[in-house]
Amino acid sequence: MRILYGIQGTGNGHLTRGRVMAPALADEGIEVDYLFSGRPRQQFFDMQPFGEFQCRDGLSFATRVGGVDMWRTCRTNRLDTFWNDVRHLDLGDYDLVLNDFEPISAWAARRQGKECISVSHQNAFQHDVPVAGQRWLDKLIMSRFAPASIHLGCHWHHFGCDLLPPFIEPPHEQVTEVGHVLVYLPFEEPAAIATLLRSVPEVLFQVYHGQPAPLSLPAHVHWNRFDRQGFQRHLGGCSGVICSAGFELVSEALVLGKKLLLKPLKGQFEQRSNALALALLGAATVMDSGGRHELKRWLASSACEPVHYPQMGTMLARWLKQGEWHTISALCRDAWAQARLPESWQHKWAYAY
Numbered sequence: 106m107r108i109l110y111g112i113q114g115t116g117n118g119h120l121t122r123g124r125v126m127a128p129a130l131a132d133e134g135i136e137v138d139y140l141f142s143g144r145p146r147q148q149f150f151d152m153q154p155f156g157e158f159q160c161r162d163g164l165s166f167a168t169r170v171g172g173v174d175m176w177r178t179c180r181t182n183r184l185d186t187f188w189n190d191v192r193h194l195d196l197g198d199y200d201l202v203l204n205d206f207e208p209i210s211a212w213a214a215r216r217q218g219k220e221c222i223s224v225s226h227q228n229a230f231q232h233d234v235p236v237a238g239q240r241w242l243d244k245l246i247m248s249r250f251a252p253a254s255i256h257l258g259c260h261w262h263h264f265g266c267d268l269l270p271p272f273i274e275p276p277h278e279q280v281t282e283v284g285h286v287l288v289y290l291p292f293e294e295p296a297a298i299a300t301l302l303r304s305v306p307e308v309l310f311q312v313y314h315g316q317p318a319p320l321s322l323p324a325h326v327h328w329n330r331f332d333r334q335g336f337q338r339h340l341g342g343c344s345g346v347i348c349s350a351g352f353e354l355v356s357e358a359l360v361l362g363k364k365l366l367l368k369p370l371k372g373q374f375e376q377r378s379n380a381l382a383l384a385l386l387g388a389a390t391v392m393d394s395g396g397r398h399e400l401k402r403w404l405a406s407s408a409c410e411p412v413h414y415p416q417m418g419t420m421l422a423r424w425l426k427q428g429e430w431h432t433i434s435a436l437c438r439d440a441w442a443q444a445r446l447p448e449s450w451q452h453k454w455a456y457a458y
Contacts, residue, residue, distance in 0.1 A: 108137055114144040119206060123139070125418040141161075162183060196214060225258070226259050230378065257269055259272065271352070271417070272418055272421075285309040287345070288311065293368070299323065302323065303323050308325065310347075346358045347365075349368055363409065364390075366391075367379075367390065390406065
């Protein structure tokens with residue numbers, strides 16, 4: 106079997122899922138070519154699992170001051186280049202397109218009548234899951250951005266729907282907790298992050314951000330450029346995580362039993378919905394104003410019970426190779442049967458499998 110695997114490069118969650126899938130697909134003897142879009146090639150890192158991958162501009166979302174900037178998004182996306190890439194992507198040598206919210210491979214598959222299986226957190230919103238702030242434009246983007254013939258959605262809980270658990274990389278090493286707090290707020294301005302953390306000098310914060318540290322950074326705030334090994338080490342050793350409400354980092358934190366303080370990206374219904382789902386499960390604290398009082402209350406809160414999810418990369422790769430691609434319900438049931446969720450989650454969602 107030979108597949109083209111299209112992966113959205115905006116953010117790091119899609120890449121994380123791809124890193125889980127790459128060795129699982131190889132173990133099943135599936136030949137894979139990878140196509141990435143959504144960010145410049147030079148901004149990708151730790152790409153060894155994907156070999157000689159292709160990279161295209163694709164489509165992405167622009168942010169400013171902690172929110173989605175729709176005007177800048179429309180201005181920076183070049184639709185002529187996008188459609189040219191769609192037209193020239195030849196899928197004739199592939200048995201299947203596997204897609205993680207990547208629009209070029211998805212639209213090329215639709216134009217050429219090729220089977221396209223989409224696996225993403227975005228697909229979960231086609232089901233009856235907690236949703237907050239979804240507008241007609243959000244629904245249009247979710248349905249048309251990267252169309253597919255089969256949709257597999259991932260979420261932290263199945264919510265009584267045909268969903269899959271998160272795809273989590275197994276930890277590479279055991280890290281002893283040392284008590285710092287990990288901060289990953291990539292859409293926030295560095296000065297705003299430093300201002301928030303300055304109010305708690307007794308806590309060591311390890312901040313990861315794509316921009317340089319602001320001037321006059323407090324001594325208890327350590328500023329890091331993104332490095333996956335260092336990030337994983339600080340995640341394993343932290344007492345808690347302050348982050349936006351994206352999917353993959355939260356998933357890793359839940360598995361490790363790290364308490365979460367969330368600051369959802371403004372104007373992004375997916376992140377608002379994620380925050381709502383976690384609040385309903387009692388799995389995270391959501392910042393309303395982002396002030397120091399909220400931060401201090403969260404720092405004084407207790408740790409969380411770890412969540413166990415099965416190795417979804419292996420399960421999905423075997424399912425793909427079997428070729429029975431419309432047996433989605435059975436795949437989902439098998440996956441959740443191997444998960445171990447906190448008892449409090451089962452109580453909140455009594456209609457669990």
